[in-house]
Amino acid sequence: MFKMSEYSFMAGLLSVGLALLCYVLAFASVRLARRESALALEGGPAGAVMGGAQSVEVTRGPSGLAGYGSLIAWLALAFVSAALIFRTIVVGHGPFANMYEFSIAFAWGVLAAHVYFERRYRLRVLGLFALPVALLLLLYATTIPSTFDPLVPALQNNLLLTTHVAVAIVAYGGFAVAFAAAALHLLASYTGSRRLPRLELLDEISYRAVVIGFPFLTLVIVLGAVWANVAWGRYWGWDPKETASLVTWLIYGAYLHARVVRGWRGNRAAWLLVLGFAATLFTYFGNLFFGGLHSYSGLQ
């Protein structure tokens, strides 16, 4: 079972890499085709229109390299799911107890959110920024020994371990997609590229993803408070990880208010989302350098 988990993990890692390669190549080939067509038409308005049409075809079309990319992304999700399931069977609890397990779980969240949004908005180009996040998380997991130790007393709460962390994965996955769309938005607006999707669409995807991520992050923090109260005798203690999660919550809260009430759109909102995801990663990796009570990394 342990071997099965390892193999599935490696297969997942390779699939994510391959899917990303397909997306990058598909994107680059559009760029090439567009340059050629623009050359042929001397960059006239017709060329621009054609380029636009091609972009639609490749980012939304059912076939081609991007199509393979998206198929392989599904496959990657299946492999990573299998790795997590096998791991759960081996270790006897949710695979959330150290940085190795949690990195894979986080990557799973990113992949799942990516696949969901790609399907829903038929927007493959999202993978250009979402898949690298998943890939980096899985690569990071390869640097951590995959051995496992029995749970220390503080983690011996199967219900809260599972719900607290599983809910975190949904939130983080949502924020990763929001980041991917925001990064595309910034890229599109600064390069003025017509290959990329409409700015409004990217803005909408980001918002949609935060709308899913934010309530789940709220739940993560509340469940964390419940657990802290059971294990440490207080619901809040300014532990660095607690504080970092509050920072993340405040940034996404600010984003939602800015967008809904003050009508923030475009680059301003996109930068706030990049900041939010930086805070998410800080919350996630923070315990590696600021210590605190969440130091279960298995890296000591």
Next chain:
Amino acid sequence: MTQVSRAAALERPATAAGVVSELDSDAAFSPSGALEWLWVTFTSMRLALALMLGLALLALAGSVIIQAPAGIASDQDTYNAWLVGLKPRYGGFTAIFDKLGLFSVFTSVWFRGLAVALTTSILACSIKRAPTLWKASVHPRTRMTDTFYESAPYSDSIATEATAQDALATTQRVFRANRYRTIVDVDEKSHTTHLYVDQNRWAPFGTVIAHLAVVVILAGAMVGSLLGYRDEGFAVPVGSTVPVGGGTGLSVLATAFSDSYYENGAPSDYSSSLVIYRDGVQVASKTIRVNDPLEYEGTAFFQSFFGPAAVMAVSDANGASLYQGGVPLLWSSDDDSRRIGQMTLSAQNIIVYVVGVASGRVDPNIRAGQMQLEIYRGGEQQPFAIETLTQGQPLAIQGLTYTFEREQQFTGLIVARDPGQPLVWLGALALVLGCFLVFMFPNRRIWAQIKARSDGTGEVHLGATARHDAAFAPEFTKLADQVRLAFGPAA
């Protein structure tokens, strides 16, 4: 109240500018003017955003910069010593961080000030917003003008030859099948039938619930910090009964402690068997573990740490017992070679430090089965006696007889009583429910206008605004298509 007019209501800056210029022109202080200025300021989203991001920034500083341990700031010498220890890490910034209060961010004036301001802002915004939401939910505007249908972000028009009544019934049926509430409003004068439909009309209250929840949580935290009691270093030697402070009137007897380990040396379980007494009467008992505390009438006992203890007996010249019980050796010497505990004989004004050797260490002065005593008179800097006791051999020192009976373990507990907790959990529940209500159950509102003319022609206009509902576009298209289909091929 419609989306459009709600948007208009949000355009307060115009009013705000008016108020400000009014204040400028009228130099005399006017209480109502000041109140209105406060109202405008605290209902401003710009301020709320600045407060949220400001708090985020401070909290970030608090998680990156090492924070002073609780209680250390009250003792200037300890605090200064602690600061000196940070010099190698922060260098010249140590003094600056200290001045700015960055070593205790969460109790700093900055943080508290921003939190209070944000709370005020949340309350003001909720008060401002609640009536609008109530009206939109309970008495929604049912009639829209023709211009609305022409300019709404989402609109559609379906031609029909049906009578007004049939057209209404058909349209209504489609929306009801999609679980929309429908309100019919017939305008006799212009022979127009208005139909208002909505879904999840209570969901927008999630905003108010979630915002007020934050205030409730903060109120709970405040109650806890004002009225709560917390002792993170409550040590009970096995076999001893120790009174709990904070006016709880409780005392704790530890009947057993055990620590167990996995094969790799990592801890697997810590457990303590506790008996709780009130006025000498047993009121509760339980074997607690990490993640499984004992709670009695709002006071909870959590497994936290453990260590060695020395069971001591002290008696006076007449043989009367002055002390009998375990002394937890709570502290370690600087080089970790010795463990130190404290025993106070208050009637005699004597403080005894009990010193043992840390496990695994060898000390030429204190051998196995021995404890060293350093005995002070209250207020004096130098001990009047330093003696080594061997287990089971009483020793008389200045009229008192000291006996080190045996080694024992102590269990370290966190004792916490937090009367603010019910508020915090109520707020937390409301916060989660409110968030899910708002974001997972979008409030959808569509207006329809049915016109049927005497020549048998007519149409159904549909319109909606839905500025913040990203998933509304496909929903609107789907509904409009269903309405079109319901009118059949004739349409």
